[in-house]
Amino acid sequence: MTAIAAQGLMKYFGAEIRAVDGIELSIEAGEIFGFLGANGSGKTTTVRMLTTLLRPTAGGAQVAGFDVVRQPGMVRRSIGVALQEAGLDDLATGGELLMLQAQLYHVPAKERRARVAHLLEVVDLSDAAERRVKTYSGGMRRRLDLAAALVHRPTVVFLDEPTTGLDPISRESIWRYVSELNKSEGVTFFLTTQYLEEADRLAGEVAIMDAGRIVALGSPAALKSGIGADVITLEIEGGTDELARAELAVRALEGIEDVRVVDHAVIVYVHEGSAAISRLVLLLDQASVRAREVRLHQPTLDDVFLRKTGHHMEARDAQAARAAAGGRA
Amino acid sequence: MIQGVRDTFHLVLRALREARRQPAVEIGNIFIPMFFFAVTVGAIGNVAGRAFGIDNYLGFQMPVAILQAVGAGNAGLGMVTDIERGYFDKLLLTPASRTSLVVSRLCADGIRIAVLTLCIVVVGLIAGSGMATGPLGVLMLMAIGGLFGVAYSGIGMALALKTGSAQATQLGFLLFFPLLFLSPAFAPKAVFSPWLETVATFNPVTYILQGMRGLVLEGWDARALGESFAAIAALGVLTMTLVFGALRSRTA
Numbered sequence: 001m002t003a004i005a006a007q008g009l010m011k012y013f014g015a016e017i018r019a020v021d022g023i024e025l026s027i028e029a030g031e032i033f034g035f036l037g038a039n040g041s042g043k044t045t046t047v048r049m050l051t052t053l054l055r056p057t058a059g060g061a062q063v064a065g066f067d068v069v070r071q072p073g074m075v076r077r078s079i080g081v082a083l084q085e086a087g088l089d090d091l092a093t094g095g096e097l098l099m100l101q102a103q104l105y106h107v108p109a110k111e112r113r114a115r116v117a118h119l120l121e122v123v124d125l126s127d128a129a130e131r132r133v134k135t136y137s138g139g140m141r142r143r144l145d146l147a148a149a150l151v152h153r154p155t156v157v158f159l160d161e162p163t164t165g166l167d168p169i170s171r172e173s174i175w176r177y178v179s180e181l182n183k184s185e186g187v188t189f190f191l192t193t194q195y196l197e198e199a200d201r202l203a204g205e206v207a208i209m210d211a212g213r214i215v216a217l218g219s220p221a222a223l224k225s226g227i228g229a230d231v232i233t234l235e236i237e238g239g240t241d242e243l244a245r246a247e248l249a250v251r252a253l254e255g256i257e258d259v260r261v262v263d264h265a266v267i268v269y270v271h272e273g274s275a276a277i278s279r280l281v282l283l284l285d286q287a288s289v290r291a292r293e294v295r296l297h298q299p300t301l302d303d304v305f306l307r308k309t310g311h312h313m314e315a316r317d318a319q320a321a322r323a324a325a326g327g328r329a
Numbered sequence: 330m331i332q333g334v335r336d337t338f339h340l341v342l343r344a345l346r347e348a349r350r351q352p353a354v355e356i357g358n359i360f361i362p363m364f365f366f367a368v369t370v371g372a373i374g375n376v377a378g379r380a381f382g383i384d385n386y387l388g389f390q391m392p393v394a395i396l397q398a399v400g401a402g403n404a405g406l407g408m409v410t411d412i413e414r415g416y417f418d419k420l421l422l423t424p425a426s427r428t429s430l431v432v433s434r435l436c437a438d439g440i441r442i443a444v445l446t447l448c449i450v451v452v453g454l455i456a457g458s459g460m461a462t463g464p465l466g467v468l469m470l471m472a473i474g475g476l477f478g479v480a481y482s483g484i485g486m487a488l489a490l491k492t493g494s495a496q497a498t499q500l501g502f503l504l505f506f507p508l509l510f511l512s513p514a515f516a517p518k519a520v521f522s523p524w525l526e527t528v529a530t531f532n533p534v535t536y537i538l539q540g541m542r543g544l545v546l547e548g549w550d551a552r553a554l555g556e557s558f559a560a561i562a563a564l565g566v567l568t569m570t571l572v573f574g575a576l577r578s579r580t581a
Contacts, residue, residue, distance in 0.1 A: 053418060073424060081422050087415020091350045092343070103339040104423040106332065132350075148419065 003029040003156050003188040004050060008059035011045050019045040021212035022059065027190065027205070029155070032182050034203030034220075035192040036305065042212040043192040044084060047160045050190070051081050064156050077105075080149030080157040082142070084164065090134035094125050094144050097133060098151055105152035119147040123177060139170025146177060156188045157181075163198060171195075175202060196301040206301070210309040220301055227299040227307060229257040230273025232280060234266045235293040242289050249287035250280055260306055267306065269299075336425040340433030341440070344407060348441055355441075358401035359448055366394035366449070369515065370456075381516050385546060388460075391453040392541035393514045395470060396534065398445040399478045400505045404434035405485020405498040412493045421580065431576055435479045435486060442478030443471040458545060466544040469554070476561050477537055481505070483568025490575035508534045533560035 006025040012018050020042040027033045037043045048054035050063055052072040061068045064078035089097055098119060102112040120126045123143035128136065136144065142162055149157055159178070163171040179202060181187045193199055199206045200220045208216040208223075216223055236246045246266045251259055253276060257269035270276045273296045284291055306312055348355060370390050377386035408431075411417040420430050450460070450467050460466050485501035492498065511525070512534040518526055529535045540557025543550040 051422060053421060076422055077424050079422075081419070083415060083418055085415050087417070087419050089343070089411075089416050090414070091347050096343075096346070100339060100343055101423065104336055104420070104425040106424060 001029045002062075003027050003031070004033070004061070004063050004190060006046075006050070006059065006061040009046070009049060009056055009061050010058040011042075011049055011054060012057045018212050020049065020056075023207075023209075023212075023214050025061075025207070025214075027188065029188050030182070030186045031205060032178065032189040032191060032203050034199030034206035035190060035209065036194075036196065036199050036206055036301070037192070037209030038194065038311075041209040043209055044160055045212075046209070047081075047083070047158050047190070047192055051079060051158055052076055077152075078155055080152070080154035082145040082149040082157075082159050082162055084160040088133045088141055088145060088148075091132060093130050093132055094120065094136070094140075095129035097144065098147055101148045101151045107152055115151060119150060122150075123147045124173070137170075139166050139173070142166060142170065142174060143177070146174065150181070150187075153185075154187070156190065158190045158192075160192045161194060162191070164194060171198075178202060196305065200301050208305055208308055215308040216304060223304045224299040224301065227257070227269060227303055229269040229271050229299070230276075231297055231299050231303050232268040232270060232273050232277060233293075233295045233297075234268065234280065234284065234291045235295075236264055236266060236284075237290045237292045245287045246284055246289045246291075249283045249289065252283060253279055258307065260310070262306065262312055267303075269303075269307070333426050333429055336429040337433045337436065340420075340425070340429055341437045344404075344434050344437030345440065347407060348403075348437070354403070355401075358398065358441075359445055361400075362394040362397035362445075362449060363452065365397060366390055366453075369393070373515065381520055383517070385459065387453060387456055388458040388545045389542060390515075391449065391458045391545055392470070392538055393509070394449045394453070395446045395474045395541060396477070396509055396514075396538060398449060399442055399474065399481050400502060401442060401445060402438040402478050402482035402485060404438045404482040405487075405489040405501055406495065407434055408486055408489040409493065409495045409498045412489065413495070427576055427580055428573075431486060431490070431572060435482050435572075438482040439475040439479040443475035446471045446474035453545075460544070461546055461548045462544045466549075469544055470541055473537065473541055473557055473561070476558075476565075480561050480565035480568055483565065483572045487568065487571035487575045490572065490579045493579075508532060512538050514538065533564050536560035 004025055004027040006023055008022045008024065009020060010022050011020040023046065035043050035046065045054065049056050050061055050068060052068050052075050055069065063075045066074040066078065068075050092100070095116060098116040099112060102115055107115055120129050123146060125140060125143055125147070128140060133141065133144065146162065163174050166174070175198065178189055182189055191202060203220065205219050206223065207214045234246065236243050243261055243264065243266065247259055247261050250266055250268050253270065255271045255276070257271070260267045268280065277294060277296060281291065281294065302312060370387050374386040377383045377389070383389050408417070411420070447467070450470060454460060462469065484504060485498050488501050489498045511528050512532050513529055518529050518535070521529060536556040537560050540553045543553040
């Protein structure tokens with residue numbers, strides 16, 4: 001059974017900005033689906049359309065069997081959502097916040113207290129249930145937000161960057177809850193993330209978004225094996241001239257799949273990478289270019305991302321952060 | 330329908346809990362009208378009889394203090410806080426109707442202002458204002474104060490929903506004092522200069538004030554009360570039109 005489907009889903013803001021530019025999705029019930037992309041790639045806009053918070057410009061989508069435009073009320077009854085930044089009521093206690101969620105989702109009055117107590121236990125917040133939310137740490141807020149998304153036993157849960165900004169321990173605990181709920185209750189999760197490790201660890205299938213479009217779709221293993229080669233990263237000493245000479249030199253290697261230049265590195269996709277390293281170093285030497293560091297590894301999702309988009313996800317985000325910091329200064 | 334009423338009830342309790350948990354805000358809300366009440370009566374009370382023919386200036390001013398308490402309406406600011414924190418999105422994602430999300434905050438303001446009205450009346454009675462219509466009149470004052478609070482809070486709510494900005498929402502307060510001061514707040518309309526009398530005649534606050542003053546100073550007056558409720562209704566229709574227009578544009 002399909003839990004989430006989209007056909008040519010689009011969202012434009014004005015004539016210029018194509019935040020989401022015609023995406024197709026078909027996500028089976030019981031799956032954890034990872035939606036990867038850098039800041040501004042269209043992930044959150046897609047989530048807001050699928051959760052009925054934003055009306056699509058064109059195309060269609062169905063969630064839990066209901067159309068997001070024609071049956072928004074039915075969609076909302078079926079889904080749980082934890083949006084980016086964990087929007088919570090700071091003046092309420094954790095217990096009060098979950099109780100209000102239970103009341104507004106029309107959980108039967110007889111079951112509410114038990115359901116709230118159970119969820120607080122699931123997310124390790126029973127001891128903090130009487131404390132006001134404003135005293136919670138970032139990790140506690142995310143866990144409470146997750147519990148709030150689950151209060152009415154939804155069949156589909158959207159988590160928009162649930163671990164962004166969290167410390168590794170809090171991130172690990174969120175991953176554990178998602179994984180357990182998926183296994184024990186068969187909940188379908190639609191998980192947007194900037195963390196490739198998160199998608200690799202949790203998701204059965206991932207989509208990579210770039211500039212409002214899905215540029216890759218499949219299981220992490222299939223996407224990685226789709227690269228069909230080992231990855232050798234050559235960190236080059238010098239500037240753009242040396243990088244250009246290095247790129248030209250390594251392209252002469254036989255059996256090469258692809259070459260990418262990112263920052264100060266030349267990334268080479270090649271079969272039997274261990275055998276190719278010595279030849280690559282020789283080619284660089286002949287081109288009078290020195291490699292500061294040479295690394296060989298199996299393809300990761302970041303390599304898939306780079307191959308499909310031409311940039312590292314982290315690099316793009318760092319640029320965006322630097323631009324934002326510059327804009328504020 | 331019944332579910333909508335239940336949702337509204339739960340959200341009203343949540344808004345009132347917010348007020349309880351910010352006691353400093355409520356102290357400020359009661360202090361400001363009380364302060365102006367005391368200062369105005371202290372400054373003008375002794376000459377009001379000779380100047381305007383009003384012997385009980387304390388009773389004449391008590392409804393003004395109640396109207397000033399309406400300025401304590403904070404439904405709009407509460408909504409802006411929810412929008413800025415992202416909690417409004419969380420509420421929009423529940424099956425609760427959009428109307429409940431908005432009406433609940435306005436109702437909570439009405440209840441808060443009715444309670445502030447009671448506090449002002451108790452202080453006024455202790456100070457000697459009297460109450461020509463007795464305990465039922467006090468309840469009627471609370472009802473008028475509360476309903477005017479709901480209608481007036483619609484301005485802040487509309488600004489909050491339209492802009493999502495705290496600064497813009499606070500502009501709603503700027504409208505309050507011209508409305509109050511362009512009514513017979515400190516002296517009867519009869520002593521106004523012609524231009525001010527004309528403005529006051531078209532100001533709905535004039536009729537709300539006159540209805541409340543009648544309850545304190547004169548006794549039951551169906552016509553004055555009718556005009557008072559009609560003025561609240563007219564203001565309410567206008568502000569609710571703005572509120573639901575802004576809600577539609579935010580959730581479209």
